[in-house]
Amino acid sequence: MFIGREEQLEQLKALWRKPVASLVTCRGRRRVGKSTLIEEFARRNRVRFIKLEGVEPQQGVNNETQLKAFGQQLAEQTGCEESQPENWFKAFARLSKVLNPREKTVLLIDEISWMGKYDAAFPGELKYAWDNRFSKNPKLIMVLCGSVSSWIDKKILKSKGFVGRPSLNLLVPELSMHECAAFWRRGGCRASSTDIIDVLSVVGGIPKYLENIDPALSADENIKRLCFTPGALLVGEFDEIFNDALDVNLGQKKRILVSLGDGGKTPTEVAETLGLENNGHLSAYLEELETAGFIARDTGLNPSTGKPSNVVRYRISDNYTRFYIKYIEPNREMIQKGTFTFVSLAQLPGWETMLGLQFECLVYNNLREIVKRIGLDQTLILSAAPYVQNPTTRTSGCQIDLLIQTRRMVYVVEIKRRESIGEWVVADVEEKISKLKTPRSVSVVPVLVYDGSLSKRVPADGYFGHTISTLEMLDSSARLDA
Template sequence: MTSFIGRERELRQLHDLFSRKTANLVVVKGRRRIGKSRLIEEFAKDVKFFAFSGLPPMEEITAQHQRDEFARQLGRLFYIPIPYSADWSDLFWHLAHHTQEGRCVILLDEISWMGLKDPTFLGKLKNAWDLRFKKNAELVLVLCGSVSSWIEKNILSSTGFVGRIDLILTLNELSLHDCNKFWGASSEQWSAYEKFKALSVTGGVPRYLEILSPQLSAEENIKRLCFIQEGFLFNEFEQIFHDLFARRSDTYKEILSCLGEKPHASLDDLFKELKMKKSGILSDYIEDLILAGFLKRDYTWSIRNGAVSRLSHLRISDNYVRFYLKYILPNKTKIERDAFVDRSLTTLPGWESLMGFQFENLVLQNRAELHKLLHLDPNEIVNDNPYFQRQTKDQRGCQIDYMIQTRFNSLYICEVKFSKNPINVRVVEEMKEKIKALVFPKHFSYRPVLIHVNGVDEDVIASEFFAEIINFGDLINT
């Protein structure tokens, strides 16, 4: 097992549970490969630990198959004959019986798979918690899953579990600071630009970072993982989407494909592109993708009073998903013929535009580190997000990559700029045009900020236009 990296806050929250004098029920959710099970393993490494996992959803898998598998895992973990598995109540009784004393952690992993085809599963789990598990004041029961929408609907919003859940953890991608640790002793041999290229595919997903080889260049790693049919990421998308969304996976894929070529889109844009009538069904699908960690909804706001608007844009927030839809999926047949073995990635169509989208994602997912570099106290921030202003007869439309509004009536207007070459002085005029279009009260001040990955020309620095110029390497090392 690889050494554990990051998640210090989550580990502290989990360890604090043992200071209480009652049993604790925990929910952990997040996208596949984000490290949910690994976090619980790390938390439980010094106590008794019993992990169970459901069978991946397939049409032929029945509720009885799930119970049979759970019974087999019980038998193996406790060295007992495989229990009778006709009823979840009996299985939970066996588990509670063997964990009734001492510090122990029970993990029910991919819980939605376990209970998907048995409507009595959660009710019987609730009863087992109330009547059996809670009697061990040193027990932590963790319900873990990747189908966050199922957890939200069936556990977090269920009257059966109201008042019973002691801790809810939603795992997001690792910070750039933690991502940097995966390069280990080779970290100094990799430039910030090389690291960015690797992260443009992996994002901050721990499992993807683990399979990077620090001895290879970013391009060689990407080819090895994505552009040969044996590569780990070649079929990863199909696997995780089938496991998460089963027969509806094509619908979710179609939604993401519509967003793949754009930095963002409104819900109305999606209705038009998908040629769908306006209904709640598409909104439900989008909410599932947001809960699963593949999409983000960015709300704009009123600069005048700081109120968040109802207007929002959607964007793919998962770098691997966008990379897969852009370059792997359309080229699968060619990849299977080894057509990409000797091809430079920078010759792929739309490479620089895609890298720009991926760079923006990484910056937005690490805004806390950016705030530190800008010496901003979180308590001073009124709003921060990608900002857009709609065109009307009285104002021009404009889009700001990222903007921070403080309670001191200051706007930090951030240009997040990817370029394979050092950024030239044209960026100054581009930013001036955006600021000219932006409508804000006269008593506000503004500070332009440039965030880049591959250097800037001396003319940009000499212009003294930007209040701050931040290198991607600064974010990694914050």
């Protein structure tokens, strides 16, 4: 079941209009559907498709293993003679010979970090092959894909050898909320928006997880089946995606994630929490976690000056990761033994607080939809990020869930998920705005993004410039044109 990705498909399709070969890097969180996207692109365009995939690193796997698998896959898909190439120079030479310069071909090198893990010469051989062989084929789109985004980042995107060579750096995000809702429309089922948001708050917009949702079950039943049953998909999933994406220094990186479980922190706060030094090692770990899609880095502009904020904060940006850290991992042994009793999300300890963080994460990952519904041109936005104004001797502190800034406007976005949202939300936001320092030349517009039953008096009051419900964001028929 392929859903969404129309923007990425159009970006890829545009490459056919070039008179020369295209090199594409494709990055994104594991299970987000990177290789599926490329396969779908080839299928829709009815072109030749070749997929060569690296072998997952484990005991006994080495460079010989990778070369052997390369030769076997190439023979199976192209009909060429099956034999193990001696090295990567010869492997890529053999590959280039089976590509027809008169036939449109999508070539996917999947899990490239695994493929090149055991030979330091691999990136250099790939560069040589591209420059002298693949780039000469005007009908070729060659895609380099992998779950270890940091490998592609270091070896390709930031490598001097590959400067200027990639035609497209494709970043595959989670599915949007309205795309996710399609997984509940299978058959005759019609789930409530509350049930859908409950599940998305746990798993996010990851296609692999959503494919395992049973639309005939309630949110609590689905979450129990996926997260709290022996052998369930999401019980052991974290170890797999975390270990594959980050490779080394896993212990320290895991500790950093745990420290961010209760909300965003500055690098200094992370260091203090973990008893570490705020140095280059910590910065490198944070950068790798960000590149792998586990955390997000929020900077934005200082609304009082219009200049970049000198405070950097990191937060968990993956719904499943936080849910795993807070609720699955502490109970994992009991879950595997079948002795953990899960009744409902509401009965999980601290869920009301965690629900707020999970819902905020979901909204941040759907920022483009929020911007559309406010009616903003994406190109006018200078900054869009959570904002914390620290108290000083002259100003009070305040925390804004999401601050969207243009040259003349500041949108103060309040993100709320409650069973019932009353007029008190107006007072809450007004207090924040009264503390927020902004120039007199800038207009401030309050915005409410919510899930729950909103008192009719709130929109009638006219305080919020925009009120955006999750029901609107889930409903594809309510979408606005980009």
